[in-house]
Amino acid sequence: MLFYLLSAFxxxxxxxxxxxxxxDFRFCAERRQTVEGHVRYEIQQDAITISNGADGxxxxxxxxPGPQQSWALPTLLGTYRFCVYWFQDDRLFNLxxxxxxxxxxxxxxxxxFSSLNYTCQGSRDGPNLLNNISYAFNNGSVNHSxxxxxxxxxxxxxxxxxxxxxxxxxxxxxxxxxLKLKSLETHHSSDENGPPEDPFLFLHQxxxxxxxxxxxxxxxxxxxxxxxxxxxxxxxxxxxNVPIEVTLKENRVVSKFKVxxxxxxxxxxxxGIENGEMKVVVVSxxxxxxxxxxxxxxxxxxxxxxSVGNMPVHGLPKEERISITxxxxxxxxxxxxxCVFWDVGSKASHPxxxxxxxxxxxKEEHQTTCLCDHLTFFAVLMVxxxxxxxxxxxxxxxxxxxxxxISALASLFTIFFFLCSKKKQRDHIVYVHMNLLWAIFLLDxxxxxxxxxxxxxxxxxxxxxxxxxxxxxxxLTWMAIEGYSLYRLVIEVFKSYVKHLLLKLxxxxxxxxxxxxxxxxxxxxxxxxxxxxxxxxxxxxxTNSTICWITKKEINNFLNLxxxxxxxxxxxxxxxxMVYEILKLRHREHHWEYVVxxxxxxxxxxxxxxxxxxxxxxxxxxxxxxxxxxIINSLQGFLIFLxxxxxxxxxxxxxSMQCTTSNSLKLQSSSTSI
Numbered sequence: 207m208l209f210y211l212l213s214a215f216x217x218x219x220x221x222x223x224x225x226x227x228x229x230d231f232r233f234c235a236e237r238r239q240t241v242e243g244h245v246r247y248e249i250q251q252d253a254i255t256i257s258n259g260a261d262g263x264x265x266x267x268x269x270x271p272g273p274q275q276s277w278a279l280p281t282l283l284g285t286y287r288f289c290v291y292w293f294q295d296d297r298l299f300n301l302x303x304x305x306x307x308x309x310x311x312x313x314x315x316x317x318x319f320s321s322l323n324y325t326c327q328g329s330r331d332g333p334n335l336l337n338n339i340s341y342a343f344n345n346g347s348v349n350h351s352x353x354x355x356x357x358x359x360x361x362x363x364x365x366x367x368x369x370x371x372x373x374x375x376x377x378x379x380x381x382x383x384x385l386k387l388k389s390l391e392t393h394h395s396s397d398e399n400g401p402p403e404d405p406f407l408f409l410h411q412x413x414x415x416x417x418x419x420x421x422x423x424x425x426x427x428x429x430x431x432x433x434x435x436x437x438x439x440x441x442x443x444x445x446x447n448v449p450i451e452v453t454l455k456e457n458r459v460v461s462k463f464k465v466x467x468x469x470x471x472x473x474x475x476x477x478g479i480e481n482g483e484m485k486v487v488v489v490s491x492x493x494x495x496x497x498x499x500x501x502x503x504x505x506x507x508x509x510x511x512x513s514v515g516n517m518p519v520h521g522l523p524k525e526e527r528i529s530i531t532x533x534x535x536x537x538x539x540x541x542x543x544x545c546v547f548w549d550v551g552s553k554a555s556h557p558x559x560x561x562x563x564x565x566x567x568x569k570e571e572h573q574t575t576c577l578c579d580h581l582t583f584f585a586v587l588m589v590x591x592x593x594x595x596x597x598x599x600x601x602x603x604x605x606x607x608x609x610x611x612i613s614a615l616a617s618l619f620t621i622f623f624f625l626c627s628k629k630k631q632r633d634h635i636v637y638v639h640m641n642l643l644w645a646i647f648l649l650d651x652x653x654x655x656x657x658x659x660x661x662x663x664x665x666x667x668x669x670x671x672x673x674x675x676x677x678x679x680x681x682l683t684w685m686a687i688e689g690y691s692l693y694r695l696v697i698e699v700f701k702s703y704v705k706h707l708l709l710k711l712x713x714x715x716x717x718x719x720x721x722x723x724x725x726x727x728x729x730x731x732x733x734x735x736x737x738x739x740x741x742x743x744x745x746x747x748x749t750n751s752t753i754c755w756i757t758k759k760e761i762n763n764f765l766n767l768x769x770x771x772x773x774x775x776x777x778x779x780x781x782x783x784m785v786y787e788i789l790k791l792r793h794r795e796h797h798w799e800y801v802v803x804x805x806x807x808x809x810x811x812x813x814x815x816x817x818x819x820x821x822x823x824x825x826x827x828x829x830x831x832x833x834x835x836x837i838i839n840s841l842q843g844f845l846i847f848l849x850x851x852x853x854x855x856x857x858x859x860x861x862s863m864q865c866t867t868s869n870s871l872k873l874q875s876s877s878t879s880i
Contacts, residue, residue, distance in 0.1 A: 231292035231343045235336040238285050245277045245301060247311045256290060257357040258334050265290060268362065269299050269312035277309050295427040317362060328356030369421050376419055377428060383412045384430050391496050404558060405496045406548050406583055409489055409511055416487045417516045432456060432492045440484040444472045450488050459506035463532045470526040471581070475517040487513045497585060505534060505543060505574065505586035512581045520580035530584055531575045543569055545576035548583040560587055602836050607654070609840025614650035617643040617843030634708045638691045641715055642684040646843040649677035660736045660752040670754035671734035672723050678766065679719035682773045687711050689777035696784045726761060733758050774816050
């Protein structure tokens with residue numbers, strides 16, 4: 207008895223089966239298997255027949271069979287529960303037998319019906335009797351139980367030839383639309399010139415033809431390789447909401463979406479429909495390139511078009527907006543979903559763009575819901591979250607302007623104080639410091655005038671851009687000369703001497719930036735002028751700010767950043783060499799003070815400019831790096847002024863004292879470098 211109960215527990219399967227799915231037809235029963243047998247499937251006209259025999263199950267339906275028409279049943283004998291399912295949307299006609307056995311009878315189960323007539327036969331006893339029989343259709347809205355029988359036939363009725371032709375034509379139309387989209391996708395990824403074609407024109411044409419389709423039943427679905435179409439009739443008594451759910455099998459990012467239409471949508475379109483029968487058309491298409499924005503991508507590359515009776519719907523009240531929910535994988539942290547619709551352009555050369563007006567987004571970890579007040583083609587645009595928004599931009603602007611003014615005044619005052627000093631320095635390193643201060647002063651002043659000149663005449667803005675570029679290059683060049691001079695100062699114990707060294711350094715420090723700027727200007731004058739950059743107010747919403755600078759991004763990215771990289775690399779080598787030379791002086795006292803002093807000098811020279819490379823990162827780290835870069839660099843001249851002032855005060859207090867070594871004096875004076 208225990209063995210029988212255990213076997214019955216494991217073999218009586220299918221009580222629930224797949225009843226939770228939205229099947230269009232379901233037939234379930236219990237069958238006692240006394241011998242090994244088979245499932246056999248055959249095609250027949252306008253009916254579904256399930257017949258039980260001692261050697262197995264015989265099933266026939268008006269659907270083309272797959273590559274296999276016979277399957278072996280489980281070898282373990284006993285009582286099994288089986289169910290026959292028909293999914294119209296997926297065109298599947300399946301059989302489940304027990305727990306783990308599923309047989310796909312047909313994958314082309316395309317047939318329209320609105321009612322079922324059945325006839326069942328068989329004796330009330332016998333080994334081939336089916337027990338606990340039930341059948342359902344129309345998504346479970348009709349559900350009946352039947353007495354025990356051996357065979358049951360469900361008459362689907364003869365198909366309307368006109369409907370068959372319409373459905374066949376619509377399937378061909380969908381295939382042609384997919385071919386057109388693939389052709390546009392190939393043209394879009396090529397280098398061919400010409401005005402871009404709008405893929406939404408083909409989708410609109412397909413949407414219109416779907417709205418004119420006449421068919422039996424409540425809904426009809428069409429499945430393609432990259433497209434899905436659903437046409438659903440709206441009952442005369444309009445419900446409060448009409449939900450339509452679509453599963454996307456080929457989309458790896460978005461698994462499915464659900465459209466929910468409120469009653470207000472149908473009230474707005476009812477008067478414009480002549481025959482009084484309203485249909486909801488939902489068209490979905492997926493492409494990796496066609497529908498993408500210039501700088502942002504679409505969620506799963508998927509767009510969803512919704513229409514009711516080919517009538518325009520807009521201006522829905524907030525509490526009765528349509529909703530589209532997308533189920534997807536977790537999104538990246540730096541991406542923000544934004545609900546948009548396709549705004550058709552007025553010119554052939556500008557077919558349209560994505561627009562977010564009238565739409566609101568509700569974001570969760572695995573799903574995104576769009577609430578919109580109109581019907582059209584929708585999508586979820588993945589916008590890169592701004593790391594520096596307009597609030598931080600305003601703070602950075604204030605810091606930059608204040609810092610540049612202070613730095614310029616401090617640099618000018620330091621240079622003036624040095625020129626008026628009665629006791630001139632003989633070491634060329636001091637004159638290198640003064641040239642660096644001149645470069646910092648020019649950079650600060652050129653930046654202060656670059657923004658106000660942007661709205662002015664083109665010639666003035668070009669001059670301002672050239673002046674600003676010259677200031678940047680001069681500052682970088684003199685920083686490299688500072689590193690070289692400090693290196694020479696440390697190894698000058700070898701009495702190395704270069705004739706007219708300061709003159710040669712000045713030719714390099716000022717001549718090289720002038721040559722580079724003039725060469726760029728001679729090649730193309732348009733390389734300098736007003737340049738715009740985005741200031742984000744929120745994700746996807748930004749305004750343009752303009753400055754007189756380099757208009758070609760390649761020059762800024764490769765020349766300026768490459769030049770900065772060389773300067774930082776060169777100064778790092780100079781620093782490593784100087785530290786090594788000082789550490790060798792074991793007999794000298796306080797040599798660690800020199801090492802610390804050199805490290806401080808190298809940090810001031812290298813780190814503030816090196817922070818510019820962290821602008822390519824994202825998040826809080828980028829924001830902190832930008833703030834540090836702005837504060838330290840804008841106050842660079844002021845920091846030199848503070849050191850120079852401290853050195854003058856220290857010199858006055860220690861007039862009577864003698865320096866221990868000339869090398870010590872040189873290293874102390876070299877600390878003015880930044």
